[in-house]
Amino acid sequence: MARNTLNFLIGLLFLVFSTLTLARGDADRAPLWTELSIPERTALTPIAYDWDHLPAQQRQNLLKITKEFAKLTPTQQQIFYSRLQPWTRMTQAQRDAARDNFKKLQEVPKPEQAQIKRLWTQTVGSESAQFAQPASGQ
Amino acid sequence: MTQHDDFARRLTASLDQGLMEIDTSTSQRLASMRRQALGGDNRIPAGHSVLAWASRPAWIAGFLVLALLLAGWWFMQPAPTPYSAETDILLLTGELPPAAYADNTFSQWLETHSTF
Numbered sequence A: 001m002a003r004n005t006l007n008f009l010i011g012l013l014f015l016v017f018s019t020l021t022l023a024r025g026d027a028d029r030a031p032l033w034t035e036l037s038i039p040e041r042t043a044l045t046p047i048a049y050d051w052d053h054l055p056a057q058q059r060q061n062l063l064k065i066t067k068e069f070a071k072l073t074p075t076q077q078q079i080f081y082s083r084l085q086p087w088t089r090m091t092q093a094q095r096d097a098a099r100d101n102f103k104k105l106q107e108v109p110k111p112e113q114a115q116i117k118r119l120w121t122q123t124v125g126s127e128s129a130q131f132a133q134p135a136s137g138q
Numbered sequence B: 001m002t003q004h005d006d007f008a009r010r011l012t013a014s015l016d017q018g019l020m021e022i023d024t025s026t027s028q029r030l031a032s033m034r035r036q037a038l039g040g041d042n043r044i045p046a047g048h049s050v051l052a053w054a055s056r057p058a059w060i061a062g063f064l065v066l067a068l069l070l071a072g073w074w075f076m077q078p079a080p081t082p083y084s085a086e087t088d089i090l091l092l093t094g095e096l097p098p099a100a101y102a103d104n105t106f107s108q109w110l111e112t113h114s115t116f
Helices: A002-028 A038-043 A056-069 A074-089 A092-107 A110-125 B003-021 B022-040 B050-054 B057-076 B084-093 B098-102 B106-113
Strands: none
Touching: A002 B057, A038 A056, A056 A074, A056 B022, A056 B084, A074 B084, A074 B098, A092 B084, A110 B106, B003 B057, B022 B050, B084 B098
């Protein structure tokens, strides 16, 4: 009885650790640049040299974005290209702050949004080169 | 004969005497239990309560390990991204660059200027 229980426990523990190891492997898994498809590489061209050094989770998020790339207009694709590298070089906290503020702005009525964007560009944005517009999109 | 041998002899004699004094029904019950123990008869005690089920440690251990497995799997799942790919693509192709939104003063600035 005791031996059966012990064998049962050892078997279950082995199963637990195997499953957890596999799960961890899947979570950490993100394709290398050479493993990407042609459309994915096309969308991620500006960060080709950085790709393999990015955290797995960030690569997974960027891969989801690439699915939307083909739907963009050529002008939007140009803007996307110019902003992709600075975006990936921001810290996670900065990206989250940007998303938060973007969401907040989306909640403002459209006419106000345009006015806020214009004012920001004219006042704060013009004070810093980092806010310079890459192209006139949308 | 040592003192220990003498003690052992008296003890076994006493036990043998006691064995002969056991009545038939008790003797049969003991024999039955001995056979059960040696034969590996692991039937659970009669009864339908949870306690009867729980008297099998293998089941409890298995249940606990499976619970741990599920908890571990749940904890190891990556935290759901609160923003969709659509949000990121809009942010990356919008009128303002992402750096503007990431600016520490933007949120405060937004609150001040969104009351037109």
